Amino acid sequence: MRNIIILFIVGLAISVSSCREDFQFEASTGNLTFSKDTVYLDTVFTDIGSSTYTLKVYNKSDKDIKIPTIQLGKGQASKYRMTVDGMVGENNRIFHDVELLAKDSLYIFIEVTTDVASANPTDFLYTDQIQFDSGDNFQKVELVTLIQDAYFLYPKRFSDGTTETLNIDGIDEPVYGFFLDENDPVNGNEYIWGNDKPYVVYGYAAVPSGKTLNIQPGARIHFHDSSGVIVGNGASFKAIGTLENKIIFEGDRLEPGFADVPGQWETIWLTAGSTNNEIDHVIIKNSIVGLNIDSNDGNFMTIKNTQIYNSSLVGIYAKTAKIQGENIVVNYGGVAALACTLGGSYDFKHCTFNNNWSSSRQVAVLLNNYYEEENGNNVAFDLTQADFKNCIIYGSNTYELKLDPDTSEDFNYSFTKCLIKFGTTTDTLYSWIFDNPEIKRNGNPKFLDIQNNQLNIGDDSDARGFGDNVGVANDILGIPRITTNGLYDLGAYQHEIFPED
Structure with missing residues (x-):
């Protein structure tokens, strides 16, 4: 009897496993939902990569679906990059036939590396979209990044492929750096x-x-x-x-x-x-x-x-x-x-x-x-x-x-x-x-x-009213140092009364 029960359990496990091998995926009908409708990637400098940001995509239906395409709106020319549930797709920009089970979700991770020349010249915003499917089932999530222009200071690269370095007393190896130029x-x-x-400084900026x-x-x-x-x-x-x-x-x-x-x-x-x-x-x-x-x-x-x-x-x-x-x-x-x-x-x-x-x-x-x-x-x-x-x-x-x-x-x-x-x-x-x-x-x-x-x-600080006059007339905020019974507050700040929480 015991052997019969064991065989039944094993057989049931095998049958359940075999049933899960072949999901019946239906085409997406454009009813995906998203954790946000716009992903704002924080300000970055020209040519400096951003942090990684997350978008979650939900299939709240009772059906296993297949999303024909998930792609960046600017395609391979986009400065954004993404992975979809760990997949890299076509150069991290275009993905085909992405499967998503019923009542399940997937993660999209987004990064950007771009320059101010690619941004809108009036507001320095670089934008794109993550686009899902097409036609009547088309859905999108906006991507927005502020690109900040800057002066970039960095070592020169020479024609032989070497890079400018500095020799510093007390340091055995050359330091990645450069001399400033008038x-x-x-x-x-x-x-x-x-x-x-x-x-924005790369390496050590040296003053000779x-x-x-x-x-x-x-x-x-x-x-x-x-x-x-x-x-x-x-x-x-x-x-x-x-x-x-x-x-x-x-x-x-x-x-x-x-x-x-x-x-x-x-x-x-x-x-x-x-x-x-x-x-x-x-x-x-x-x-x-x-x-x-x-x-x-x-x-x-x-x-x-x-x-x-x-x-x-x-x-x-x-x-x-x-x-x-x-x-x-x-x-x-x-x-x-x-x-x-x-x-x-x-x-x-x-x-x-x-x-x-x-x-x-x-x-x-x-x-x-x-x-x-x-x-x-x-x-x-x-x-x-x-x-x-x-x-x-x-x-x-x-x-x-x-x-x-x-x-x-x-x-x-x-x-x-x-x-x-x-x-x-x-x-x-x-x-x-x-x-x-x-x-x-x-x-x-x-x-x-x-x-x-x-x-x-604050007003109740033990640093209040203990010091002497040492010739520093104002505190770090430019506030005149006022004595308490002829004694001065300690530290860089004149005391103040903090607002109640």
């Missing part, structure tokens, strides 16, 4: 970056000795992956915006999903010997290292009213540098918001260094004065000064300040009227933090919205 046949003077349209890269108010600079700026020995970098027209450095992916993704490009690298560098009213975001500053030529560089966000390693990485900074905001860094290493000389006033990177090792501020050789010996440098006045040093970890000295050389630092997040410790290196009237240890600045890089402080 008389470029397309871009004109590449040492002046204006605000009439964005700049004796030249100055001047970036004008309102300029927007977008870096491709593994790209940045290198300012050489004897060269200068001046990015001077205004309160109303800030200069913005970011990646070249314009889709909302990339708005806060760290590590999309490399760095602004001010190499050893670069001179007279100035940065004011600038936003730097989504890099590996925001500002990479090697030893200057002996003069202090200035960084004012500057915001640096979402650096996968460090927001400001200084090495034997000389920096005067005020109204600086740095938030999120994989290692540190600010790292002053290999000694140097630093003076920071009314700065906010916060780090809420999701690990247990990152800090807001790191100070050290040496590097370790492969043999284990330290090479030390003087930390002449590292002065922090009216600053906030905060973050998600218990200890947001790390001091890492080699005592064979000077290691001078001071924190005056600062809010510092720092837990308990028996390490005497940090004994000055405790019971110090100049330090508000573990106060809560109560930032407006850390996740969205809004480090404004």
Whole structure:
């Protein structure tokens, strides 16, 4: 009896399986439904591919159907590409006899790579359609993309097939990059970056000795992956915006999903010997290292009213540098918001260094004065000064300040009227933090919205009314610093009253 039951079950399974081998597909009758009637692909730059967007197609009938054609309206000439349920069809643009079971759906994934010349000249929109079937059964879904024109800066390609590269001290392999040109046949003077349209940089744009890269108010600079700026020995970098027209450095992916993704490009690298560098009213975001500053030529560089966000390693990485900074905001860094290493000389006033990177090792501020050789010996440098006045040093970890000295050389630092997040410790290196009237240890600045890089402080912030007058008249928003009982707010922002949720 048991064997009979087993044979019956096996036979039933075989018969069911064989029945499913041959569906009876009927021609589509034009009754497909879609997850959207228009797919908007976010703004892209000329010749830079978009993200992938999704359209879902539904067969809500009780019949298995066959769609004779699914194609892009412009056919093989279309700048869009798509796959249909994983199939590539004819060059990702035309598909024949696509089967769709009853009460089932299929996915179409769409991408675009195009240029501004292909767009409508009045609104810079590039459009097409996904077309289903024809005649009385014709259906369509619109595709719309905004193409943004830009100045494109990239290495030259030579007649022998090689590409322009840079030889950088301390790096064994040539770097994919190029020197800017005062008389470029397309871009004109590449040492002046204006605000009439964005700049898109491939590789490293290099400023040689004796030249100055001047970036004008309102300029927007977008870096491709593994790209940045290198300012050489004897060269200068001046990015001077205004309160109303800030200069913005970011990646070249314009889709909302990339708005806060760290590590999309490399760095602004001010190499050893670069001179007279100035940065004011600038936003730097989504890099590996925001500002990479090697030893200057002996003069202090200035960084004012500057915001640096979402650096996968460090927001400001200084090495034997000389920096005067005020109204600086740095938030999120994989290692540190600010790292002053290999000694140097630093003076920071009314700065906010916060780090809420999701690990247990990152800090807001790191100070050290040496590097370790492969043999284990330290090479030390003087930390002449590292002065922090009216600053906030905060973050998600218990200890947001790390001091890492080699005592064979000077290691001078001071924190005056600062809010510092720092837990308990028996390490005497940090004994000055405790019971110090100049330090508000573990106060809560109560930032407006850390996740969205809004480090404004409110009326109930512990950073309110604790600082001295250090000569910075306005905050990063241009608001006059008003005292509370004769004392000034800490950090880059004057306090405000936030609206109720």
